[in-house]
Structures are given as structure tokens and as C-alpha cells.
Amino acid sequence: MRTALILAALTAALYLPRLGTAPVYISPDEVVVALNAHAIATTGRDTSGRLLPLYFEYKYPGPFINGHGTTRSGWLPPMIFYATAAVFEVLPVSETIVRLPTALIGILNVVLAYLVGRRLFRSEPVAIASAAFLALTPAHFIHSRFAMDYIYPLPFVLAWMLWLLEYFESNRPRMLLMSTAALGIGMFSYIAATVIMPILFLITWYAPVVSQPPGFSPPRCCTSHGWRCIRAAAAMFLRSTRSTVPPASARCSRSTGSAICWGTSGPSTIRASCFSTGQWS
Secondary structure: OHHHHHHHHHHHHHHOOOOOOOOOOEOHHHHHHHHHHHHHHHHOEOOOOOEOOOOEEEEEEOOOEOOEOOEEEEEEOOHHHHHHHHHHOOOOOOHHHHHHHHHHHHHHHHHHHHHHHHHHHOOHHHHHHHHHHHHOOHHHHHHOOOOOOOOOOHHHHHHHHHHHHHHHHHOOHHHHHHHHHHHHHHOOOOOOHHHHHHHHHHHHHHHHHHHOOOOOOOOHHHHHHHHHHHHHHHHHHHHHHOOOOOOOOOEEEEEOOEEEEEEOOEEEEEOEOHHHHOOEO
């Protein structure tokens, strides 16, 4: 545990400094996350007026192609929005705070990589090296400094690996239940998780069979729990995309050097290209 805390502190020292200024500005996708998270934290609804939605719809002007404007739209998983909203409940809105939840996820990933490496290789130096390699991976470092959800599936995949390894050692059904539950919850972390998590679930079902005596099958009470979470995530996504709730009165207006983003509880300032949300008044 002491080593894990030291790794977390060292990673924080690397990942957290100048979080609000490097990258130098809030990107349009980060603005979408910030606006919806602020709306959830203050009103309980997203910028389209949906009460505590399971998936978040985004829509804003895209680049001009052949002289014609385009629109970027789609649906995003909820985890980053609610994580950011939770931080907004206790800390003031700013560029640094918008990116803080993702940076904390990056730090958690490094600690989990250490725990998985120690369990898998039975070697403290190898486990520390595994965590260091992840912390120093450019893609992981860069995406840990954006308020976007590219690295959000990683803690669930690493937790799945850790608990599955513990199940192999202890043969306790509780560990298998926790590993498959991590996959089910991880379905809400990133768009591609809807494909990744079912594949990992199939691996979870198959791995204990090949590692145990003939005729063995994983406890149904454990693996069925994860499968139910995965099916529920798909069903809820389809249901949320059919929702038709009138838009809320969230808008943005120009201000010198910044964008004033208004919700029902008042304004908050985020220096960003807020025009990309298509909500200028």
C-alpha cells in the first residue's frame, strides 16, 4: 500500500501541474462536457433539459465542407459528465477543475497497473516498472490532461484483470462477481466500451474453464451479474436516444476574452471557443 501511495503522489506531481493552461485552451468537446456537467451540478438536467440522463446528446456546428456547414452530433456515455459534475459540487468552475477528474482517472490507472503487475508477475520491481511505463506513455499522459473520456475505460479493465487474477488464486466467487461487475459498469465509461466490455466478458467466461479441471464452469450467479449490466447498458442507451425533452435555457454569450455560459442557476465563466456549442445568444 505504501508503494501504491508513493506512485500516486509521483504521478500526481507529473500529471496535475498547469492543468488549466497545458493544453492552452479548452477544446469544443471539453466545452460540451463542462456545460452539461455544470447544468447537472446546478439543475439536475443536461443542456437539453433531460433529468439525470443516462446518455448525453451533443450537437454543435462542425467544419464547412464544399461551402456548406456541417453539424456534429451524437450520444456520449455519462461517466465523465457525472464525474465532472461531482467535482463542480465542491470546487469552482475553471479550466483546471474541468480537467481534474480525467487527471485523477489517469493517476488511478497508474496505481491499478502497479497492483495488476504485482499480482501477475510476483515481482515488486516489475510491478513498479509497469506503473512507470503507463505513467510515462505519451498517449496516456496527454489524454489525462483533457476533459474527455478516452482513458475512462482503463480503470474498469484494470480492475477486471486484478479481480480475475485474484479469483484464479483464491477461487472465491466474489472476486469473479466483482470482475464482471466492473465490465458492466465500464460500459458507461466510453463509446467503444460497448464493444470492448462484452469481448472481455466472453474472455472472463472462457478463462476459468481452460484453467480449471474438465467439466468446470464459472458460477452463474457471478458471470450473469456482469452480463445483466451489459444488457442493461445497451437497453438504456436505446431508450435514452428515443427521449424527446424540450431544450433547457442554457446559452452562451460573448464576453471579452471568455465565454459566459448561462444555466438556470446563473453564469459561469469558461475561457473557450464556446461558439462551437451552437448556443450563442
